[in-house]
Amino acid sequence: MTAAIRTEGLGKRYGRRLGLADLDLEVERGEVFGYLGPNGAGKTTTIRLLLDLIRPTAGRATVLGLDPRAQGIELRRRVGYLPGELALDERLTGGELLRYFANLRGGVDPHHVAALAERLDLDLGRPIRALSKGNKQKVGLIQAFMHRPELLILDEPTSGLDPLVQQEFQHLVLEAKAEGRSVFLSSHVLAEVERIADRVAILRGGRLAAVGGVGEIKAKARRRLEIQFGQPVPADAFAGLPGVREAVVAGDRGSFAVEGSVDALIKAAAGCAVLSLTSHEPDLEEVFLDYYRAENRGERHAA
Amino acid sequence: MLRSIFAKTVRDQRRSLLWWGLGLVALTVVTVLYYPTIRDTPELNRMMENLPEGLRALIGGEADLLSAAGYLNSQLFSLMVPLLFLIYAIGLGAAAIAGEEERGKLDLLLAQPVGRRRLVLDTFAALATLLAALGVVLWLAVWTGARLVELPIGGGRLAAATASAALMALLFGTLALALGGATGRRSLALGVGAAVAAAGYVLNGMAPLVDALAPLRRLSPFYYAVGADPLRNGLEPAHVAVLMLSTAALLLLTLVAFDRRDIAV
Numbered sequence: 001m002t003a004a005i006r007t008e009g010l011g012k013r014y015g016r017r018l019g020l021a022d023l024d025l026e027v028e029r030g031e032v033f034g035y036l037g038p039n040g041a042g043k044t045t046t047i048r049l050l051l052d053l054i055r056p057t058a059g060r061a062t063v064l065g066l067d068p069r070a071q072g073i074e075l076r077r078r079v080g081y082l083p084g085e086l087a088l089d090e091r092l093t094g095g096e097l098l099r100y101f102a103n104l105r106g107g108v109d110p111h112h113v114a115a116l117a118e119r120l121d122l123d124l125g126r127p128i129r130a131l132s133k134g135n136k137q138k139v140g141l142i143q144a145f146m147h148r149p150e151l152l153i154l155d156e157p158t159s160g161l162d163p164l165v166q167q168e169f170q171h172l173v174l175e176a177k178a179e180g181r182s183v184f185l186s187s188h189v190l191a192e193v194e195r196i197a198d199r200v201a202i203l204r205g206g207r208l209a210a211v212g213g214v215g216e217i218k219a220k221a222r223r224r225l226e227i228q229f230g231q232p233v234p235a236d237a238f239a240g241l242p243g244v245r246e247a248v249v250a251g252d253r254g255s256f257a258v259e260g261s262v263d264a265l266i267k268a269a270a271g272c273a274v275l276s277l278t279s280h281e282p283d284l285e286e287v288f289l290d291y292y293r294a295e296n297r298g299e300r301h302a303a
Numbered sequence: 304m305l306r307s308i309f310a311k312t313v314r315d316q317r318r319s320l321l322w323w324g325l326g327l328v329a330l331t332v333v334t335v336l337y338y339p340t341i342r343d344t345p346e347l348n349r350m351m352e353n354l355p356e357g358l359r360a361l362i363g364g365e366a367d368l369l370s371a372a373g374y375l376n377s378q379l380f381s382l383m384v385p386l387l388f389l390i391y392a393i394g395l396g397a398a399a400i401a402g403e404e405e406r407g408k409l410d411l412l413l414a415q416p417v418g419r420r421r422l423v424l425d426t427f428a429a430l431a432t433l434l435a436a437l438g439v440v441l442w443l444a445v446w447t448g449a450r451l452v453e454l455p456i457g458g459g460r461l462a463a464a465t466a467s468a469a470l471m472a473l474l475f476g477t478l479a480l481a482l483g484g485a486t487g488r489r490s491l492a493l494g495v496g497a498a499v500a501a502a503g504y505v506l507n508g509m510a511p512l513v514d515a516l517a518p519l520r521r522l523s524p525f526y527y528a529v530g531a532d533p534l535r536n537g538l539e540p541a542h543v544a545v546l547m548l549s550t551a552a553l554l555l556l557t558l559v560a561f562d563r564r565d566i567a568v
Binding site: 044048051052053054055072073074076077079081083085086087088089091096099100101103104105140143 | 305306307308311315406407408410411412413414415416417418563564565566568
């Protein structure tokens with residue numbers, strides 16, 4: 001079976017401004033793929049290229065084996081999309097808007113729409129202009145899920161949702177995955193992706209910075225450790241240890257940032273009396289920061 | 304009413320269409336009911352005949368206010384009706400693609416399995432349908448009013464004049480649609496559409512008076528809409544063809560231009 005999404009050297013320039021450069025990406029069928037990056041990194045640009053809303057200036061992409069430009073209608077029939085900037089027709093009710101899109105699609109089961117609304121706790125009878133941001137987002141989500149698409153492309157799907165609904169959303173994504181469907185979701189809220197994604201890609205300044213399994217990326221990530229010693233230790237005791245990127249020792253307290261294995265640090269600390277040790281599980285925020293730092297270092301070297 | 308982009312577009316306009324219809328009815332009824340007063344004041348006609356030709360051209364070129372056709376032309380069909388139809392059509396044409404796009408609503412619509420050409424064609428069909436509806440309202444209002452005050456005007460001629468104005472409005476609405484479709488900018492579509500309409504009106508009125516401009520009159524859509532006086536002479540097939548073919552050309556341009564470009568966020 002063809003990949004859910006495949007891009008080769010995909011790029012987009014807006015005049016002289018770079019939107020996306022040289023993106024090679026492959027999203028497998030049945031996988032939940034997190035697409036991460038800060039605002040303006042090129043996430044939305046990528047997604048809109050995949051849906052043929054904008055056209056690439058370099059490279060190519062296929063979605064479910066289809067060419068976005070030449071086979072756009074067929075492609076969009078099989079894809080569910082949630083835009084990052086959701087603008088809905090305020091004059092309609094949620095139910096009317098969903099009926100409109102269902103009519104344009106054809107073959108949408110109205111019971112499924114009702115069931116989704118029930119699960120997300122959305123009143124379909126209310127006019128969209130009277131809905132809160134979170135409730136509008138639910139209309140957008142139902143719209144993306146209602147035809148049981150083979151591939152879901154969701155741009156910042158949980159923005160504006162309260163935690164309970166976010167949880168329900170995660171269930172929807174995992175159910176889609178269990179049914180063999182693929183999910184491509186962008187986010188800058190990293191915690192949500194960490195929990196449901198099989199793999200993630202990190203995008204930075206229009207370029208792909210890393211792709212890998214969530215565990216793999218976390219393994220490379222920087223971890224923070226706090227150590228409370230039994231007595232003051234020399235300030236330079238932990239300098240230059242492999243993997244230790246930051247070592248701040250003040251009296252009997254030490255604060256460290258370690259990349260990869262913490263083995264060297266622990267062995268060095270074992271020489272002192274250790275009262276307590278706190279390790280913070282790295283989250284993808286830290287990974288992000290690392291990639292930024294890496295990039296900045298690279299720039300300084302280049303200069 | 305949510306079956307297709309066409310039906311949805313018409314539905315979105317139903318309230319605005321109602322107000323436009325009411326306004327048109329009010330305008331025409333007052334105008335037509337005023338006819339007996341004019342008819343019984345022959346001095347007006349003498350005054351009009353004595354006006355300099357240039358001034359008369361500016362206010363529609365009609366000298367004979369006492370005849371039914373002369374009165375309706377001067378009060379409705381040479382300026383007021385085309386102007387109102389134009390405003391309606393240009394506004395609609397500019398809002399249809401560019402307006403929706405500026406509000407960010409095209410992203411989700413075009414993520415449905417509909418092609419961009421379908422969007423353009425449905426929008427155009429909605430524009431034509433709404434203009435036709437406005438035309439029918441106008442025709443009914445004038446015709447009914449005319450019966451009330453014994454203003455002798457034939458239904459067929461009245462239909463010809465209405466259709467002429469509506470066809471020209473469709474041309475300008477399609478121009479605005481093309482500009483909006485090609486650029487995604489509603490204000491540009493509105494502004495350029497209105498400017499071309501104003502230029503066309505002045506050109507058609509002035510060209511007969513200024514020798515240098517005379518050949519240019521054929522560039523003005525107004526010439527093809529009102530130049531042959533459809534209220535007196537019925538539709539001139541060649542003029543109708545020019546209006547329709549220009550509209551078709553603009554529609555084609557919209558299809559090509561809108562299909563090629565990026566949709567703004």
